[in-house]
Amino acid sequence: MTAAGLLLPAVLTGPCAAAEAPAPQAVNVLNGDFADPVMxxxxPTTVGLDSWDGRNQRYSPSASGRTDNAHGVALEKQGNSLAQRLRGVRAGAEVTVEYEDSPAVSKECNGSDVVDGQPYTVEGSGGTVRAVTTAGDPDRVKGTPGPGRxxxxxxxxxxxxxxxxxxxxxKVTDSKTHVTCTPMITRVRAVEVPVPLDRTVDKTALGTAEAYKGNERQxxxxxxxxxxxxENACVFRPDMRMSFRYYDRARVVGEAFVNCTRSTLDHNRVxxxxxxxxxxxxxxxxAAGLSLNDVAKLPTSGDRAEDEKRIKERPMAGQFSLAYEKGWQRAWQWFGGEQRTVVERIQPGEVSWIELQPSRERVEGWFLSRKDDYRLHAVIDGPSRGVPDRLLQRTGxxxxxxxxxxxxxxPMTTTPVDAGAAAYSSDKGLLKVPSSAATRSARATRTVPLG
Known part of the structure; x- marks a missing residue:
């Protein structure tokens, strides 16, 4: 189990892992035996159970009629509930909850309270509300604790x-029923079949980040x-199931060179x-039209100077990078680039161009507060060190x-005079000899008649 109760499965490996249907995986139900706080x-005692919302009546394992270490909890009367968010489960996952129930063991129960069992409901967000009635306890006498069925x-x-x-x-509504004489549950467990990994989501639309404190959505x-x-206020916990490498769509880098000549062209370009x-x-x-507060500014602005500054100054950037390096055994790369010389040989009537398919990596996970029970879900997508970029030199x-x-x-124009005549002189370049004094004098006194 990791900090703040997120149980993370092992990373999928192998060429077929992405194509296989997700297998059932354990969901970490916090304090599912109701043992905390220590009793x-x-x-029975009225208590707010750790990691659960609601105040309920708790019994020790032996008083609950159990042979394990699970504590029985009575749900009290209608209007009272016991609730917990299932951490790490994403929308669309199929969740199966396993638990045990019993009629009340309270010595305050009348036989009529438990003879036919006691009603309650169980519900998961997105599912139907299921009405359940516990087993009956037909031999009960008030003043005697029940055995736990x-x-x-x-x-x-x-x-x-x-x-x-x-x-x-x-769902116990009888006003005559004692508050401790209500249906009991214990040993709550869950498994999920997670949603298949969607690799088609674009890096510019990674979804809505979410925040929680305990069971309360922020x-x-x-x-x-x-x-x-x-620096150490939070720890980042990646969800390996939803993290992956990929090649981005190809894009043209630089210009397309078109060879209109009858000869092969050889040249270099950077x-x-x-x-x-x-x-x-x-x-x-x-998307919400809000300014991003400074602490949440990761090195993802696209401005190299600004991002270099954020790497040094933003604790969340360091928390993410540290977790990534521990999980993948290599450093995270917030930005990258390359400059190189390419030698091109272009045949007559062909075009030459360069395409780039950058390798990228997407990591989904949680920033978990070490002090408070805050957790912030985030997806980060950046250049990958796991596989090389593809630089495709193409002609066609x-x-x-x-x-x-x-x-x-x-582009052309016409020769208005003597268009068909032979060339009138041979241009051998400028003569580097001084002109005569007579020539200079003639140039100085030359006039142009005005009409």
Missing amino acids: KGDG WTKRTYTFVAGENEPLLTFAS STLHNAAAACNG IGFSERSYDSIAQTYA PMAEAEKQRCAAAR
């Missing part, structure tokens, strides 16, 4: 949002980003290109427009 005595349950739903909220809610990213404003990074945090702010036949251009006449 004294057998209970635990039944294993499963509930499956498709997540309708990222980090879906799992909620258990009591309306802005500001507080979660501010919680990372310190080409240069550069690559930058992108991130979903900046894109989310831009002219397009029709280029053929027409090559066949077009050169």
Whole structure:
């Protein structure tokens, strides 16, 4: 288990990994046995359980009638609930929740309270609300604790949002029923079949960044980003399932050279290109028309001088780079570029051009606060050191427009006098001899008649 409760699966490897359907993977339900905070005595005690929203009645494992270390929790009456966001689960994933329920073990129960079981509901964001009734306890007598009649349950739903909220809610409505005499649950576990990796998302539209504090979704990213404003304030945890390398679409670098001559042309030319990074945090702010607060400014502006400054000054840039280097055993590259000389040999009637397919890498994951339970989801896309760029030197036949251009006449004009006469002199260049005094005098006194 990692910081802040994100359980991350191993990276997929091998040439077929991307094509295979995602396999079921464990979801880390925090405090699923309800053991925290540490309990004294057998209970029941009204408590806010760590990592869960809601205050409920908790019993020790032995008082719950269990032989393991799981604590039973009574959901109290209608209007009360117990809820937790399933961390790391993305919208569209199929989630199966496994847990156990029992009628109340409270000695305050009348036989009629539990004889036919007790009602509650379970719901995951995006799924249907399932009504459930616990097993009955027909032999109960008030004043005697129940033995715990635990039944294993499963509930499956498709997540309708990222980090879906799992909620258990009591449906006990009888005003005469004691608050401790309500349905109990324990040992909550979950697995998911994650959504397939979508490699078609463009680097300029990486999706909306999200922030949470505990089980509460934040309306802005500001507080979660501010919680990372310190060298060791946050740690970045990559989600290997959603991180991958790829070749970007090809683009032409420099000009296309068209050989309109009847001879092969040989020449050298210098080409240069550069690559930058992108991130979903900046894109989310831009889409909302908001100014990005300084702490969240990663080196993804596209301005080399500004990005070099951000690498040194922005803690989140260092937190991400450190996590990437640990996970992939190489340094992250926020920007890159190259300049080189290319030798071209262009046949008559052909065109020569250079194409670039840059190698890139996309990393999805979470900035997790070490102090508060803030977590900020982000996607970062940048140049990859994992595989080389592709530089394609290409030649090919002219397009029709280029053929027409090559066949077009050169700029011309006419010779108004003696167009067909022989050349009247031979130009051998300027004579480097001083002119005679008579010639200089004639030039000085020469006049031009005006009519």
